Amino acid sequence: xxxxxxxxxxxxIAALSMSNATLADAQAALTDPLPxxxxxxxxxxxxxxxxxxxxxxxxxxxxxxxxPGGLDAELEKFLIWDFNHFQEIRSxxxxxxxxxxGVGMPRAMFEFTxxxxxxxxxxxxxxxxxxxxxxxxxxxxxxxxALEDFLTFGxxxxxxxxxxxxxxxxxxxxxxxxxxxxxxxVYHQVLQNYxxxxxxxxxxxxVAAEFLATGKNxxxxxxxxxFPAGGTFTQLAPKDRLRCLWTIVDGGVLDALDDxxxxxxxxxxxxxxxxxxxxxxxxxxxxxEWSGYGSTKTATPxxxxxxVPAGEVQSRQQTDYPGPAPGxxxxxxxxxxxxxxxxKAKNLNLPxxxxxxxxxxxLGGGN
Amino acid sequence: xxxxxxxxxxxxxxxxxxxWKLATDHGLDVLILEAGAWHGNKNWPQPHADAGGTVSxxxxxxxxxxxxxxxxxxxxxxxxxxxxxxxxxxxxxSRAPWFRNLHQNAFIWQISAVGGTSLHxxxxxxxxxxxxxxxxxxxxxxxxxxxxxxxxxxEMTSTQQAPMTGKxxxxxxxxxxxxxxxxxxxxxxxxGWRPQANAVEVPGRxxxxxxxxxxxxxxxxxxxxxxxxxxxxxxHFQGSSTPVDAPVRDKARKSSNVSYVPPALDTNNDPTMGNxxxxxNAYVTNIETTGGPGSIEASGVTFRDSWxxxxxxxxxxxxxxxxxxxxxxxxxxxxxxxxxxxxxxGLTTHWFDWVVGVYDDExxxxxxxxxxxxxxxxxxxxxxxxxxxxxxxxxxxxxxxxLVSYADYLFSQAGYSFxxxxxxxxxxxxxxxxxxxxxxxxxxxxxxTKALLILTDDLPRQDNGVSLDNTFSDEHGAVPKxxxxxHPDDDAKRDELCRIAARIHKExxxxxxxxxxxxxxxxxxxxxxxxxxVLDSNAEAKNVDRLFVADHSALANGLGGPNPTNxxxxxxxxxxxxxxxxxF
Numbered sequence: 001x002x003x004x005x006x007x008x009x010x011x012x013i014a015a016l017s018m019s020n021a022t023l024a025d026a027q028a029a030l031t032d033p034l035p036x037x038x039x040x041x042x043x044x045x046x047x048x049x050x051x052x053x054x055x056x057x058x059x060x061x062x063x064x065x066x067x068p069g070g071l072d073a074e075l076e077k078f079l080i081w082d083f084n085h086f087q088e089i090r091s092x093x094x095x096x097x098x099x100x101x102g103v104g105m106p107r108a109m110f111e112f113t114x115x116x117x118x119x120x121x122x123x124x125x126x127x128x129x130x131x132x133x134x135x136x137x138x139x140x141x142x143x144x145x146a147l148e149d150f151l152t153f154g155x156x157x158x159x160x161x162x163x164x165x166x167x168x169x170x171x172x173x174x175x176x177x178x179x180x181x182x183x184x185x186v187y188h189q190v191l192q193n194y195x196x197x198x199x200x201x202x203x204x205x206x207v208a209a210e211f212l213a214t215g216k217n218x219x220x221x222x223x224x225x226x227f228p229a230g231g232t233f234t235q236l237a238p239k240d241r242l243r244c245l246w247t248i249v250d251g252g253v254l255d256a257l258d259d260x261x262x263x264x265x266x267x268x269x270x271x272x273x274x275x276x277x278x279x280x281x282x283x284x285x286x287x288x289e290w291s292g293y294g295s296t297k298t299a300t301p302x303x304x305x306x307x308v309p310a311g312e313v314q315s316r317q318q319t320d321y322p323g324p325a326p327g328x329x330x331x332x333x334x335x336x337x338x339x340x341x342x343x344k345a346k347n348l349n350l351p352x353x354x355x356x357x358x359x360x361x362x363l364g365g366g367n
Numbered sequence: 368x369x370x371x372x373x374x375x376x377x378x379x380x381x382x383x384x385x386x387w388k389l390a391t392d393h394g395l396d397v398l399i400l401e402a403g404a405w406h407g408n409k410n411w412p413q414p415h416a417d418a419g420g421t422v423s424x425x426x427x428x429x430x431x432x433x434x435x436x437x438x439x440x441x442x443x444x445x446x447x448x449x450x451x452x453x454x455x456x457x458x459x460x461s462r463a464p465w466f467r468n469l470h471q472n473a474f475i476w477q478i479s480a481v482g483g484t485s486l487h488x489x490x491x492x493x494x495x496x497x498x499x500x501x502x503x504x505x506x507x508x509x510x511x512x513x514x515x516x517x518x519x520x521x522e523m524t525s526t527q528q529a530p531m532t533g534k535x536x537x538x539x540x541x542x543x544x545x546x547x548x549x550x551x552x553x554x555x556x557x558x559g560w561r562p563q564a565n566a567v568e569v570p571g572r573x574x575x576x577x578x579x580x581x582x583x584x585x586x587x588x589x590x591x592x593x594x595x596x597x598x599x600x601x602x603h604f605q606g607s608s609t610p611v612d613a614p615v616r617d618k619a620r621k622s623s624n625v626s627y628v629p630p631a632l633d634t635n636n637d638p639t640m641g642n643x644x645x646x647x648n649a650y651v652t653n654i655e656t657t658g659g660p661g662s663i664e665a666s667g668v669t670f671r672d673s674w675x676x677x678x679x680x681x682x683x684x685x686x687x688x689x690x691x692x693x694x695x696x697x698x699x700x701x702x703x704x705x706x707x708x709x710x711x712x713g714l715t716t717h718w719f720d721w722v723v724g725v726y727d728d729e730x731x732x733x734x735x736x737x738x739x740x741x742x743x744x745x746x747x748x749x750x751x752x753x754x755x756x757x758x759x760x761x762x763x764x765x766x767x768x769x770l771v772s773y774a775d776y777l778f779s780q781a782g783y784s785f786x787x788x789x790x791x792x793x794x795x796x797x798x799x800x801x802x803x804x805x806x807x808x809x810x811x812x813x814x815x816t817k818a819l820l821i822l823t824d825d826l827p828r829q830d831n832g833v834s835l836d837n838t839f840s841d842e843h844g845a846v847p848k849x850x851x852x853x854h855p856d857d858d859a860k861r862d863e864l865c866r867i868a869a870r871i872h873k874e875x876x877x878x879x880x881x882x883x884x885x886x887x888x889x890x891x892x893x894x895x896x897x898x899x900x901v902l903d904s905n906a907e908a909k910n911v912d913r914l915f916v917a918d919h920s921a922l923a924n925g926l927g928g929p930n931p932t933n934x935x936x937x938x939x940x941x942x943x944x945x946x947x948x949x950x951f
Contacts (some may be wrong), residue, residue: 283773
């Protein structure tokens with residue numbers, strides 16, 4: 001596809017050599033911590049807000065430092081950065097062969113365009129991409145009408161993922177062009193990895209539509225002023241967002257949606273790992289000193305620096321952890337006077353019944 | 368080193384141990400090829416930003432202060448699986464990690480670097496339960512045969528009983544109140560609790576002012592000021608480069624880059640010994656062989672420089688796979704070597720769980736009248752344990768808050784605690800992910816929270832393991848596809864251990880006990896290339912002569928539950944002796 005209109009941002013490597021960017025664009029990109037389209041940002045913001053919300057109600061009980069949440073530390077940027085650096089694709093491993101026969105990964109596995117700007121619904125756009133009909137959905141046990149009612153990608157009008165100047169004859173990291181059109185604005189990035197972050201958000205919207213279609217929600221969905229660019233997923237109540245993610249792990253939803261997701265996600269099965277990650281990254285991001293990297297927090301790792309003392313980072317104040325130290329003056333003792341008994345091998349005299357206590361006898365927490 | 372006698376693939380916990388023994392005791396020349404970075408070596412002053420040198424053979428290249436700079440002790444710098452300095456991936460940190468295809472709610476935690484996954488370990492060095500070696504029928508060798516190698520390894524790694532600090536005293540109170548006795552042997556055949564056997568020097572072996580290291584100590588913790596030994600910092604997952612300023616070999620915690628790499632390089636200065644060269648940033652992509660079907664032997668390897676992309680083939684008389692439980696079978700399979708059904712299979716990984724206790728200040732003060740606190744970041748990360756041979760074990764754990772929030776509340780297979788009912792007959796109060804206001808409330812109690820890690824004995828099963836992925840390939844070939852799920856017997860054992868853990872917490876006075884119900888955490892991996900199936904009793908591949916395995920994948924099972932480093936290294940030392948006696 002041709003590159004469209006306005007360039008909102010350029011990320012990743014090779015911005016100069018691999019795109020039509022001007023030097024000024026590239027320099028702007030270097031100072032832009034994380035250019036991402038509004039649909040992507042709002043989707044991750046809605047997850048962060050469900051897991052680590054602002055909690056004014058804790059102020060009286062625990063103190064004012066316990067009020068701010070993950071969005072105050074811009075944790076969504078951590079998630080987006082991590083998923084966009086999740087998997088490098090090598091040019092020499094890609095084949096132009098469309099059917100996947102022979103050696104290498106077919107180019108088509110990593111390229112797609114989803115355009116919701118046509119006359120139909122967002123589900124129609126997805127069906128068109130997957131080359132499926134409404135009847136095909138029935139075969140998969142899906143309620144097409146309900147899915148169509150519930151599915152929206154919010155502000156996202158189109159997304160295009162394609163290789164940037166792929167040369168399969170040359171060894172090296174393949175770069176991707178990611179172009180998202182949202183409410184008439186175009187967001188473009190050149191990334192050196194598959195742009196999983198925006199792609200996963202499409203999966204979350206689709207899974208959310210199926211979640212609603214099957215009535216698994218506990219609260220009714222509603223447009224969310226907090227995340228105006230988000231799709232179906234962000235319209236769920238906070239706990240329902242998490243319940244929805246859980247259907248990916250424990251609900252068989254991927255089996256039903258596999259054909260709809262696979263044009264966008266090269267291997268749909270990894271979404272189960274992704275659910276582990278979207279939860280766990282709050283530990284790796286929020287509760288570490290990551291937010292203390294300040295303006296460098298989404299720079300490449302070599303360029304990240306602490307701008308806030310570890311003990312003064314928002315989450316550190318909430319845990320009362322002072323940060324790493326070279327040592328601690330603390331009382332200690334040895335529990336076995338004189339050290340463990342350890343005869344030479346020939347004097348071991350191990351008992352006959354090495355298997356120890358019977359497993360079944362032990363059930364219930366006895367000795 | 369263009370003409371080594373032995374090539375060791377991988378400088379993780381075990382490869383350097385084998386190399387040290389081959390060169391020191393058998394006079395052999397060894398080339399270690401490591402896929403990841405080398406920290407604390409002058410030839411690579413910026414290992415994640417610049418290609419640096421090519422190979423190191425001189426112990427004077429090692430630089431402890433450089434290691435201090437690179438291991439910042441900060442959690443985010445260290446542990447992030449995508450970009451931390453302790454990750455599986457190329458040294459170049461502008462690149463993504465090496466991809467593994469995992470279709471599970473699960474997490475693989477390994478490190479590619481000189482030192483390997485031992486760079487972030489808690490240094491727990493228990494031996495296998497003797498029953499797991501002698502009565503489980505998997506092992507072609509006896510426990511007694513391993514004991515001298517355990518003893519040698521424990522000497523090389525300064526393994527000794529871990530110190531009891533505030534959090535351990537709380538555990539001991541609970542275990543004692545629950546009626547469990549103290550175990551005073553390393554050869555554990557009965558149920559009880561004991562201090563960990565840890566590969567960490569004694570705390571404050573020497574101090575800067577000659578005063579003992581206790582709560583009144585006000586001296587420096589710098590090696591340059593005279594401090595020696597453990598500094599009681601619980602930052603081992605961040606690399607634990609302490610005492611600060613110490614030379615690499617005098618860092619208190621004995622990761623293999625501290626315990627085995629320096630003496631391995633020392634062999635180059637001793638004319639009576641062989642030589643050891645270590646080349647980081649070198650990813651082995653093929654094991655070269657000679658001979659036809661039915662009788663082939665390893666003759667060398669081809670590797671790829673991860674910075675330049677250049678490939679090179681090196682010949683050797685024997686090849687030792689030590690790339691770990693995922694990369695060793697992956698390389699074997701990507702090399703097209705004969706597989707009779709067990710290569711990569713039978714992966715064991717200790718069916719972990721995590722039981723969290725939150726304590727109130729008064730309870731802890733009663734147990735620790737001098738300390739009056741239980742800060743989880745003070746003392747060694749894991750200094751006391753419980754053992755129940757036949758079932759598994761557990762460990763008392765303290766960590767910094769990022770790791771605590773992940774492990775205590777954000778890693779579960781039970782769903783979210785707000786939807787997860789708790790069986791009233793079970794001894795825990797909550798179960799599953801903890802999020803929202805409740806997460807923040809729990810984390811506000813971080814300094815009075817500690818967890819017990821459950822280590823369930825699991826057995827090798829052919830359904831679990833590593834295969835070549837048919838969707839993705841990277842510059843080294845097909846990526847590994849990893850799968851592990853527990854057997855119902857494992858679930859029953861794990862449930863039992865969790866109940867005991869909850870009981871120990873409550874007997875110590877915990878006000879709230881939470882069971883995480885972890886999904887698989889692939890950290891203690893063993894036996895994907897195991898002896899008795901893929902390997903013979905010398906750890907030589909049954910179908911490829913002169914190809915040995917000296918990493919945890921050679922272990923025949925999960926050791927009954929104890930942490931595998933001590934046994935993996937002990938077996939690697941034995942395998943070095945076998946290589947020498949068979950081929951040199």
